[in-house]
Amino acid sequence: MTEREQELIRLAEEEVEKNKKVVESDPYRLRFHLMPPVGLLNDPNGFIQWNGTYHLFYQWMPFKTGHGAKYWGHYSSADLVSWKHEPVALAPSEWFEVNGCYSGSAIEHDGNMVLFYTGNVKDEAGNRETYQCMAVSENGVTFDKKGPVVELPEGYTAHFRDPKVWKKGSEWYMVVGAQSEDLTGKVALLRSADFKEWQHLGAIAGSGMNGLGDFGYMWECPDLFKLDGVDVLIASPQGLESDGMKYQNVYQAGYFIGNLDYENATFEHGDFVELDRGFEFYAPQTTLDEKGRRLMVGWMGVPEQDEDKHPTIAHKWIHALTLPRELKWVDGKLLQVPVEELAKMRQENLVELSDVQLSEDKVGLAMEEGGTFEMNFSFGRDLSSFDLNLGEAAQLTYDASSSVFSLHRKSFVTGEWETRSCKLGAMTELRAFLDTSSIEVFLNGGEEVFTARVFPDVSVAGEVRVSGSGTVEKVQAWEL
Structure with missing residues (x-):
């Protein structure tokens, strides 16, 4: 860990201590949901069960209740009910992430926990660079940054982020949320034999693809997994027009059911279905646990949707994560069920x-x-x-x-x-x-x-x- 990273983590910890009383005195502080100790929380990241313990990271801005150069906050749990707040996992200390350690995922490899995340960089004029980065931990608490493993492929703008990684057979795959050069939302697929050198296989879904018409200018936080015989692609498209009861929030989160052809890097799928019809739900992430369950947690918030009006801001914090849900594919329907462990509450x-x-x-x-x-x-x-x-x-x-x-x-x-x-x-x-x-x-x-x-x-x-x-x-x- 560099001196710069140690310094940023120390500043974040000081911010937590300085505001502890005002945060904890808020009557709206939640009792059984995960929240930031101070400042702003958004996307869940790096959801994994590793060595028997569940780890759930989150996008965190400790110094204000607005967005900025994000850290990765970190919770752990033995049972998905009682959670321990762990030390900061990632702070935006290096040149490839100086404007934020953006969202990503976690895998297990050779006994280590490996994080993949987006390093966000902006120059003084606001021009953006983006890097998909890797960090490795032997203990699940402190992480050794390995730097960028994927630079921006051709055909996309610098809105290229939120890597979700999984293994199939002997190879590793990554989906990334993207915007193509024609300013339409896409999901890009990449492949690697060693998860260090990655080959871009192309966009597998997005606006104007697979029978979709105009379907947003950016797709964030993709997640792709097999569930009871079908492939499920979760994504958070930005730029959908409201349609009757559908798409009522500023941005949406939902899924497609289909079939991923790994050889040809194509994904045939059906219609987009919203995962949650309420007011606050975005950027969900899933993991497969040791019981074989596909678990999902979402952000109980929506970007740019009256975030500056939340009453908790007066107490120096904003946003929370949803309860963990188990996903099931039953009779042609994707079901979300609160995890059985919640009965312990x-x-x-x-x-x-x-x-x-x-x-x-x-x-x-x-x-x-x-x-x-x-x-x-x-x-x-x-x-x-x-x-x-x-x-x-x-x-x-x-x-x-x-x-x-x-x-x-x-x-x-x-x-x-x-x-x-x-x-x-x-x-x-x-x-x-x-x-x-x-x-x-x-x-x-x-x-x-x-x-x-x-x-x-x-x-x-x-x-x-x-x-x-x-x-x-x-x-x-x-x-x-």
Whole structure:
């Protein structure tokens, strides 16, 4: 580790200590989500289970709640529930990353943990250079930077970042989010025999390819993996126009199901499907764990979407990561299921009722707004409407006549109610995790997911209330 890197890490650690009291005094500080100790968090990086321990890194700007020359912050966990904040993994100290250690991934090789990330460089005029870099660790905590292993291939602008690396057979593959010289978003594929010398195989997906029309000017944070017999490409396209209930955020995150031809470097795929229909979800990353599960974590935020208006900024921090989710491919659908380990968080059983007949009269449940809890509902076939009112924070509604489910929240910008919706068909299950300033909702076993930050008035105690028409076969809730 160079003296410059040691100095940058020391400055970041001092910033954490200096602001500890003001950060931790925030009533919106989350209780079971990963957050920055100070400053801004964005993309999850380097998600891996290594030597039995889960490691999850994140993009971090310690010195302000805006973006800038990013570090890699680092959490570790034995069980995906209790997390330890580790020392800074990467600081932007070298010439090839001086304007930020941008997003990337982790692999295991020869017993070491190896990180791949984007080194971002800008000159005084704002002209950008980009390098895909490598760092190696024997202990999973301190990293030895090896410098750039991929320079910018021909055909792309310097918006070429977020390497995700995996091994197939004896060879290593890398997908990179990119912008081609015609200013359209792409995913580039590279291959290596030794993961040091990389051959660019070409773009395998993007705007104007594989039957897609105009589909954005930049694709970020790609991830490509096999899941139950299909190849899944996750990407975060920028520049999509909203389309009915779809693409309602400034930028989107979603997936394509297809087949990657490794020999010919082609990827035939179907339509783009959003992973999360809520207000805050972007740049997810997956890993395969030792149980054979494909796990995913996303950023509970969206770039350039009122980031400067978040109420937590007054306490010197902003943004969080989602709960870990297991991905499953079942009957032609990609399901997202909260990992089973989260059941360990359950404490007092707040509610347990069976065969409840809903009515227009709102029934209060013994849970206060602003609490942290998990709620599970299973519904009868006669469900025609459902309204879960979470006080001043949020409301969940379903109308069988229109087959529409909606998440409503009070805007933290205007104070007005705002909505995200999807077509659902019959609603059979609803599972929600409420933290002090977030909600994650899983419908029908993870067929649709809604994630959002919610900021209730902490000075007003509200009650959780349920109304509608039809049968709730079972409802359970736990304090977390």
